[in-house]
Amino acid sequence: xxxxxxxxxxxxxxxxxxxxxxxxxxxxxxxxxxxxxxxxxxxxxxxxxxxxxxxxxxxxxxxxx
Numbered sequence: 001x002x003x004x005x006x007x008x009x010x011x012x013x014x015x016x017x018x019x020x021x022x023x024x025x026x027x028x029x030x031x032x033x034x035x036x037x038x039x040x041x042x043x044x045x046x047x048x049x050x051x052x053x054x055x056x057x058x059x060x061x062x063x064x065x
Contacts, residue, residue, distance in 0.1 A: 003043045005052060008062035010036035015061070022059035026051050 010016055016034040019041055023032035028047035035041070041063075043052055049065045056063035 001044070001046055003045075003047065003049050003052060003065070005041045005043065005049075005056065006064050007034060007039055007041050007056060010034060010039065010061060012036065018059050019056055019061060022055045023047075023052055026055045 007019055010019060013036075016036050019034040020032045023029055023034075023041060023043055026047045028045045029043055029052075030045040032041060032043045041052075041056070053063045053065060
C-alpha cells in the first residue's frame with residue numbers, strides 16, 4: 001500500500017532526507033521518498049497515516065494526508 005502525504009517546509013535535499021528518515025522510523029514503513037519540489041512524500045507499507053503525520057511534525061515540518 002502506498003500513502004501520499006503533503007509536506008510543507010522542505011527547501012533542500014537535507015530536508016527531504018530528514019523527512020524520509022523520520023517516516024522510516026514509523027512502524028510498518030518499508031520505504032519513504034520525499035520530494036521538496038512537489039511538497040509530497042510517498043510511503044510504502046502499512047503504517048497508520050496519522051502516525052506518519054506525527055513523525056513528520058516531530059521532525060519540524062507540516063504534514064497532512
